[in-house]
Amino acid sequence: VKDDAEEKKFNNNTKDLLDIMAFYSRVSGSVGVITLQNPPVNALSAAVRQGIVDTMHRALSEPEVKSVVICGQNGKFCGGADIREFRANMRGPPLVPMIHLIEAAEKPVVAAIEGVALGGGLELALGCHYRIAHSKARLGLPEVTLGLLPGAGGTQRLPRLIGVPAALELITTGRHATAAEALQLGIVDEVTDHSAVDAAVKFAQSVAGKSLDARRISTYPCPRSPDLAEIFEKAMQEVRRSARGAIAPVTCVQAVHASVTLPYAKGMERERELFSTLFTSGQAHALQYYFFAQRAVSRWSTPSGARWDTSKPRPVHKAAVIGLGTMGRGITVSLAQAGLSVVAVETQEKQLLEAKQAVSGMLERSAKRRGAPLAHDKIKYSCSIQAVADVDLVIEAVFEDMALKKTIFQQLSGICKPGTFLCTNTSGLDIDELASQTQSPELVVGMHFFAPAHVMKLLEVVYGPRSSPEALATAMEMGKKMGKVSVAVGNCRGFVGNRMLKPYLEQAFFLLEEGATPEQVDQVLEEFGFAMGVFKVSDLSGLDVGWKVRKADGLVVPGSTGKSARIRGGSRYSPLGDLLCEQGRFGQKTGRGWYQYDKPGGRVAKPDPWLHGFLEEYRARHGLVARRIDHQEMLERCLYALINEGFQILQDGIAAGPEDIDVIYVLGYGWPRHRGGPMFYAGLVGLDKVLERLEHYHQVYPNVSGLKPCSLIRKLAASSSPPIHRWREFIQKPRSQL
Ligand code: CAA
Ligand code: NAI
Numbered sequence: 001v002k003d004d005a006e007e008k009k010f011n012n013n014t015k016d017l018l019d020i021m022a023f024y025s026r027v028s029g030s031v032g033v034i035t036l037q038n039p040p041v042n043a044l045s046a047a048v049r050q051g052i053v054d055t056m057h058r059a060l061s062e063p064e065v066k067s068v069v070i071c072g073q074n075g076k077f078c079g080g081a082d083i084r085e086f087r088a089n090m091r092g093p094p095l096v097p098m099i100h101l102i103e104a105a106e107k108p109v110v111a112a113i114e115g116v117a118l119g120g121g122l123e124l125a126l127g128c129h130y131r132i133a134h135s136k137a138r139l140g141l142p143e144v145t146l147g148l149l150p151g152a153g154g155t156q157r158l159p160r161l162i163g164v165p166a167a168l169e170l171i172t173t174g175r176h177a178t179a180a181e182a183l184q185l186g187i188v189d190e191v192t193d194h195s196a197v198d199a200a201v202k203f204a205q206s207v208a209g210k211s212l213d214a215r216r217i218s219t220y221p222c223p224r225s226p227d228l229a230e231i232f233e234k235a236m237q238e239v240r241r242s243a244r245g246a247i248a249p250v251t252c253v254q255a256v257h258a259s260v261t262l263p264y265a266k267g268m269e270r271e272r273e274l275f276s277t278l279f280t281s282g283q284a285h286a287l288q289y290y291f292f293a294q295r296a297v298s299r300w301s302t303p304s305g306a307r308w309d310t311s312k313p314r315p316v317h318k319a320a321v322i323g324l325g326t327m328g329r330g331i332t333v334s335l336a337q338a339g340l341s342v343v344a345v346e347t348q349e350k351q352l353l354e355a356k357q358a359v360s361g362m363l364e365r366s367a368k369r370r371g372a373p374l375a376h377d378k379i380k381y382s383c384s385i386q387a388v389a390d391v392d393l394v395i396e397a398v399f400e401d402m403a404l405k406k407t408i409f410q411q412l413s414g415i416c417k418p419g420t421f422l423c424t425n426t427s428g429l430d431i432d433e434l435a436s437q438t439q440s441p442e443l444v445v446g447m448h449f450f451a452p453a454h455v456m457k458l459l460e461v462v463y464g465p466r467s468s469p470e471a472l473a474t475a476m477e478m479g480k481k482m483g484k485v486s487v488a489v490g491n492c493r494g495f496v497g498n499r500m501l502k503p504y505l506e507q508a509f510f511l512l513e514e515g516a517t518p519e520q521v522d523q524v525l526e527e528f529g530f531a532m533g534v535f536k537v538s539d540l541s542g543l544d545v546g547w548k549v550r551k552a553d554g555l556v557v558p559g560s561t562g563k564s565a566r567i568r569g570g571s572r573y574s575p576l577g578d579l580l581c582e583q584g585r586f587g588q589k590t591g592r593g594w595y596q597y598d599k600p601g602g603r604v605a606k607p608d609p610w611l612h613g614f615l616e617e618y619r620a621r622h623g624l625v626a627r628r629i630d631h632q633e634m635l636e637r638c639l640y641a642l643i644n645e646g647f648q649i650l651q652d653g654i655a656a657g658p659e660d661i662d663v664i665y666v667l668g669y670g671w672p673r674h675r676g677g678p679m680f681y682a683g684l685v686g687l688d689k690v691l692e693r694l695e696h697y698h699q700v701y702p703n704v705s706g707l708k709p710c711s712l713i714r715k716l717a718a719s720s721s722p723p724i725h726r727w728r729e730f731i732q733k734p735r736s737q738l
Helices: 003-015 046-061 083-087 096-105 120-126 142-146 153-163 162-175 180-184 197-205 228-242 249-261 264-279 282-296 326-337 349-370 402-415 432-435 471-479 498-515 518-529 535-542 543-553 576-582 611-619 631-651 660-670 678-685 687-700 713-718 722-730
Strands: 021-026 031-036 067-072 109-113 114-119 130-134 138-140 190-192 317-324 339-344 379-382 393-396 421-424 445-449 458-463 485-491
Touching: 021 046, 031 046, 031 197, 031 326, 046 067, 046 096, 067 197, 083 282, 096 120, 109 120, 109 197, 114 120, 114 180, 120 153, 130 180, 130 197, 138 180, 142 162, 142 249, 142 282, 153 162, 153 264, 162 228, 162 249, 180 190, 190 197, 228 249, 249 264, 264 282, 282 660, 282 678, 317 326, 326 339, 326 349, 326 393, 326 445, 349 379, 349 535, 393 402, 402 421, 421 432, 421 471, 432 445, 432 485, 445 471, 458 471, 458 660, 471 485, 485 660, 498 518, 498 535, 498 576, 498 611, 498 631, 498 660, 518 535, 518 631, 535 543, 543 576, 576 611, 631 660, 631 678, 631 687, 631 713, 660 678, 678 687, 678 722, 687 713, 713 722
Parallel strands: 031 067, 067 109, 109 130, 114 138, 130 190, 317 339, 317 393, 339 379, 393 421, 421 445, 458 485
Antiparallel strands: 021 031, 445 458
16 A cells, blocks of 8 residues: 655655656555656666665665565666766766665565666666566667667676577677567566566565575576687677677677676676776767767758648558669568558559569568568559559659659649659659649659668658648658658758768779779778778669769760860869770679679679779870879778768758768768768867868869868868767858748
């Protein structure tokens, strides 16, 4: 029976001390219930930790209380340490002694896990003597994704509880396990479909007074097996291979190793030592910045003042995709898996048949691999564009050809019911020009997916000058429904991602002209952490794609010789990509590109002696003398040209803030997450340093406009390089766009 007046007094006293806390109540006379209260995820802020310590002491001191339940408010146990506090001075009781207080208690403590038990949240639960989870709960130690390791005993308790191999896997990947898996692994003792708190209270009553000797995980010996050394060696190899330079996964393996080689107390010391190294690292800073950046992009705004919180999306139940090639197929799958009815249109009979088969295969594979819904019955195929008359939203994904897309938009404008949103998956064409083909240009936006569209998380949502806030909000919401991270960007050539790619690629070409090989440039970029170097990516996506665009822009002048061959509009130009295409070298699809492959469609890139000879002959023809270019120059020229364009994009109001650019580059272009994104990286290097190097390279190559520092980076550097969250204050508001 609760003693309400007393509880209120106790809780109010605690509240006086600190704002948020853990709420204490007594249930059925003998169970002390501690409820974490820190919406939205009950993160373990200083105040919550203080609350837990206070309420634990109270539960332990009350003679009527025989057992304790710890749970979280609003159906969420705990999302872990409060990440926002990491960059501030440490306040409140530390996590490790707080968890020891719970584990050492002489009354049984049961964790009632609903929603999530992540990071410090799971470590708190591991300090309890029993764990009961709701069947929908997710549990994990995702610290590695924040550049950390589970520093509140997770690396020492989890292997003791579930064994080294399973603990290593969970800790180094940071993945969330389902309640069923947690039960199977032995992380939780019971799973319920009903209230985990009610079940935990009942359970707590049943174990009151029983010995806790066998329930304190820190006292367990770490399970040993003869192949432990091999297990650690393999784990280390695996994280080194996949980490692309990230230090946290490697450090996680070292910390778990300590659980095997050291007694618990010493292992905890080692964990603390390793945690401190990670905590102050630039990588942890970058990953934590990125965690918030990925969430911040959903709070979009445009230069004209349209905003996420004042613009309402319209519901979309039925959508259409026009053009079922590489992209259209993936988009169809994504829409159907999100539960929408889809009309998939492809005018050529043969293509339509192929597309049907491909889409079915994709649905089946993602059902098998990720448990995605099969959703075959959500899709209706058609050869006629007339079939889209009653849909709420269309996504056009035909060839990247302005004339063709214009015709399609004219047709759609006539066929679709009034109010249908008309979207294009163009990689960079003018949204406004397409909008002008329709009767309702306010309904037109870009939805730029990335290949493969049903897998890649990024969606650039492009608003033109006439797109309505409602159209933008609807496309953003659709992206979310499809499980994408949607970033709103303004309308310009290439939008954000592809626009920044241009000067980056350009520098890579120039480096080849000056003496580098594709292998050298790629190696430098891969060592930096890119999943693939620029030339390997180019081979993968097809050299002909950029060639077509350059041809349409009048940049490709076949057979041009002398100085003019390498100059366009007064700026330096490298025709190397065009020359390869003229030879039919389109990359992987033709088995030859910047590298050679064993067959057309082959995946393994091998250096190609033909290409090296071709480069030598090209340099000789143009009077270029090859020189040895060091790693630093290759990296700086590629990255700083890309970053400079990023600043120009901010200045032009095409991206609302640096977070938008960083999320686009990490999710869409293989930028290493542990480096935060290009704009964050620029801040980490130092804006004055980036500026100084750009100035230097621009002096050496005055006819390369991409190296001319943009005025925003100058302005920021002149203002003592403010931290990234203050950059927006330095961006002049461009003219209204919406
Ligand atoms: N600290 C601070 N804020 C957090 C947080 C945390 N641990 N977890 C979530 N939030 C915030 C988010 O930033 C977001 O804030 P805004 O609304 O202002 O953007 C809000 O809570 C809701 O989060 P989501 O939008 O992500 O909500 P969701 O329902 O989609 O996901 C979640 C919930 C699965 C818990 C997800 O937020 C998540 O993965 N959180 C991080 C969990 C984590 O990594 N915990 C480990 C922390 S490190 C640690 O614990 C160290 C240690 O051992 C000592
Ligand atoms: P693709 O060549 O694989 O497919 C285009 C499809 O459109 C073909 O199946 C073609 O038959 C069909 N088509 C042509 N005219 C049509 C019409 N009038 N009605 C119906 N279908 C028609 O092209 P891909 O790669 O899928 O690209 C499509 C669009 O997506 C382009 O605008 C491209 O720039 C863009 N994009 C491509 C990416 C990629 O990596 N391939 C990435 C992001 C965007």
